[in-house]
Amino acid sequence: MEPLIQPILQTDAVRLRPFAAKDAALIRDASVDALIPSITSVPSHGTEDEILAFIRRQHDRLRLRTGYSFAIADAHSDVAMGQIGLWLRDADRGRVSIGYWVGSRHRRHGIASAALAAISDWGLTLPGVHRVELYVEPANEGSWRVAERCGFLREGLLRGWQEIGSRRRDMYMYSRLE
Template sequence: MDPINQPILETGAYRLRPFEAKDAELIREASTDPLIPLITTVPANGTDQEIREFIERQHHRLVARAGYSFAISDADSDQALGQIGLWLKNAEQGRASIGYWVGPRHRNKRIVSAALDAISRWGLSLPEIYRLELYVEPWNEGSWRAAERCGYTREGLLRSWQEVGGQRKDMYMYSRIE
């Protein structure tokens, strides 16, 4: 199976690009966040080795055709600020899902809105994708407001949808279609 190719997406102030070794500082910071390691593959309190392995896993997602994992970076400095991914688990049904996080120091700056809009426009341009989905815990107002700013529609509340930190959590389901 051939790997898929990852583009670099420009959003103006931010760039979505593949993860690089220099992004270890952001991943280390994210690994100490109380939530990010519970809902992502970022290792909790990650060691240097675990952080390197996280970066390698992001590249392997292309090889496995599981999806695209982008570092969200500042367009001027190229400093990594967060992560956003387009996941292809249900691509054969015309659907892809999106997940994202921003490092604690970089929150509340509308970084997610810029990145989400860019990856959504690009994702819907892929010939096999007709619907984008994302899932947000109801308490995470910043995340669901970003989704709504980017043209996502809340379709409902999925009760006990996902395990987070050993507990079943409700999730709002959002979608965006062309």
């Protein structure tokens, strides 16, 4: 089976593009964040080899056809500021999901909103996709406010939905339809 082809999604604020070795500094910073390593595949306190392996895994998602992992980069400087992915686990049922994080130095500047709007709009154009989903911890008000700004509706609370660290956590379910 052919690998997926990853586009570059450009807005006035952000460029969603494949990760590159030049993005290692962002991954290094994220690896020491209090939350990012516990809810993503970013290595905790990652070594240089682990950080480069993380970047390779993002590219492998295309080969494995599991989804699209984008670096969220500044539209003008191309400096990476975060990660956003569109995951295809339930694409055969018309549903895809999105996950994202923004590096601590780049938060509260509208970056997550710009990236989420861009990837959601694009994801809903993929053949057979009619629903985009997000899962957000109730305590993560910043993230669920981003979702709501981008047209996602909160559908309910999924109790014990996801393991984070060593504990099962409740998650808000958000969706946006075509």
